Amino acid sequence: MTSIALSAYRAPELRLPRLLAGVSYYHPTGLAEHEELYGPLPLPPPAQRYRAGRQRPERLIDLVERSGLTGRGGAGFSTGRKMRSVVARPGRPVVVANGSEGEPASCKDRLLLTRAPHLILDGITLAAYAVEADEVHLVVHGQEADLMASLQDAIADREALGVDPVPIQLTGIPARYVSSEQSSVVQYLSGGPAKPTFSPPRPHERGVRGRPTLVNNVETLAHLALIARYGDGWFRGVGTPSAPGSTLVTVGGAVARPGVYEIEMGTPIGELVMKAGGPSERLQALLVGGYFGAWLPAELAWPVPMTHADLRAVGGAMGAGMVIALPVTACALAETARVVSYLAEETAAQCGPCMFGLPALADTLIELAYQGGWGRAIKAIATLVPLIEKRGACRHPDGATQLVRSALTAFAADARWHDRHGPCHGVGRAPLLPIPSDEERDWDWT
Amino acid sequence: MTYRLRVNPIACTAHGMCAELLPELIELDPWGYPILLSPAVPAGLMEHARRAVDACPTLALLLEETTGPSLLS
Numbered sequence: 001m002t003s004i005a006l007s008a009y010r011a012p013e014l015r016l017p018r019l020l021a022g023v024s025y026y027h028p029t030g031l032a033e034h035e036e037l038y039g040p041l042p043l044p045p046p047a048q049r050y051r052a053g054r055q056r057p058e059r060l061i062d063l064v065e066r067s068g069l070t071g072r073g074g075a076g077f078s079t080g081r082k083m084r085s086v087v088a089r090p091g092r093p094v095v096v097a098n099g100s101e102g103e104p105a106s107c108k109d110r111l112l113l114t115r116a117p118h119l120i121l122d123g124i125t126l127a128a129y130a131v132e133a134d135e136v137h138l139v140v141h142g143q144e145a146d147l148m149a150s151l152q153d154a155i156a157d158r159e160a161l162g163v164d165p166v167p168i169q170l171t172g173i174p175a176r177y178v179s180s181e182q183s184s185v186v187q188y189l190s191g192g193p194a195k196p197t198f199s200p201p202r203p204h205e206r207g208v209r210g211r212p213t214l215v216n217n218v219e220t221l222a223h224l225a226l227i228a229r230y231g232d233g234w235f236r237g238v239g240t241p242s243a244p245g246s247t248l249v250t251v252g253g254a255v256a257r258p259g260v261y262e263i264e265m266g267t268p269i270g271e272l273v274m275k276a277g278g279p280s281e282r283l284q285a286l287l288v289g290g291y292f293g294a295w296l297p298a299e300l301a302w303p304v305p306m307t308h309a310d311l312r313a314v315g316g317a318m319g320a321g322m323v324i325a326l327p328v329t330a331c332a333l334a335e336t337a338r339v340v341s342y343l344a345e346e347t348a349a350q351c352g353p354c355m356f357g358l359p360a361l362a363d364t365l366i367e368l369a370y371q372g373g374w375g376r377a378i379k380a381i382a383t384l385v386p387l388i389e390k391r392g393a394c395r396h397p398d399g400a401t402q403l404v405r406s407a408l409t410a411f412a413a414d415a416r417w418h419d420r421h422g423p424c425h426g427v428g429r430a431p432l433l434p435i436p437s438d439e440e441r442d443w444d445w446t
Numbered sequence: 447m448t449y450r451l452r453v454n455p456i457a458c459t460a461h462g463m464c465a466e467l468l469p470e471l472i473e474l475d476p477w478g479y480p481i482l483l484s485p486a487v488p489a490g491l492m493e494h495a496r497r498a499v500d501a502c503p504t505l506a507l508l509l510e511e512t513t514g515p516s517l518l519s
Contacts, residue, residue: 197456198454198455198456198457350455350456351455351456351458352455352458352459352460352475352477352478352479353455353475353477353479354455356476356477357477387475387476387481391455391479391481392455393454393455393456
């Protein structure tokens, strides 16, 4: 494997951590500290940047494609191919870094944004260079004033030294679940509400104000900042051949040390749980992939490698890399019912099947979990799920039904018990899956 | 040349005209929104499909040309 890095800065010899190498527990890594750690931003000198015939931006896209980097926001699409499809469209592209982490159970983007902002900002500028964009946005939750302020400081530090050729515009977006979806972000930046739009056209075809738009998760861009420095060979030095590199995951629930961990792609889920201190109670199942993910029985999930392909093969999903451990004493149906109620409240109320179907599904699940199903609830759920699935403009309704489907598979015996006999003892336990409180939630779309 | 139907779920507000005019291909769900029984439109139903598309008050029903079996999702 040939490795053509754009800078001669020496790659670190440690395998991991990569993204979290310079992360301090207490404060964000400043620009000077960041450059000491990783070297300067590997952009060619201004005179050579777009010199005709040398096609330097194109070389960066080649490098990203060879590295095998995929999106870390949930979809897992090839970043290099995404860049290429943006470049192929007529018109000057726009680059959008999506840091509006919508998953209540995920905090890896927040960790990077608050602790290693310059890795992300480097990645944004490199992506803008690669697709030759002249407009660049970083999008985070607008209600997080401290985060907005610290990012604004980081951007100002770079501006003072002239690091970024295209100024990075920071935008605060409503903190709603579906607002972090890429078409919502694009619509918001175009002056509309932060709600998903009907696609196609997709953002790379018609994005911000109709221009071809590259939307990347902030972790993806942080990886890009390292790939541009150390090369594709270095990136492939960890992970598996089909899923190379490292990734950030959030581990929560009944584990001894919940938090964000950087792992090699393909690390078995069980190893990840042990890395987070191991189970703090006996486990029955793991929720993998967040609220659009799936419940997997603990013994089934344990050896499964954390990659999109391996998780899909067992009926799961990797999403943005969340693993939540459910102890045997908890009621999985009650947990699922609470999450589906939350997802129902988070509908953008644009598509009928989502706007009416999700509340109906949530009500049936709440009844099944907390009152018992009177022998009717499972049948009612089985009727509702196909009426909701694949009938929305975005994946919101499908994410919710995937969660419900997996719950009725992984906890089939529990569900039958609830349906026939009423709630189990677990419903009295304190809720495990995090759901933002009403005060924390953003009810506005604009 | 074959044609297929597609619903823009954001534009659709459940008037139900399409199911009225094209019951062979469109059913309504319990909330009044269309369910496509089959997106592909047989030649014999083209006239009816066009009428249903034209009748939609919110222009949410779309008739699109397809060139082969591989469709955009």
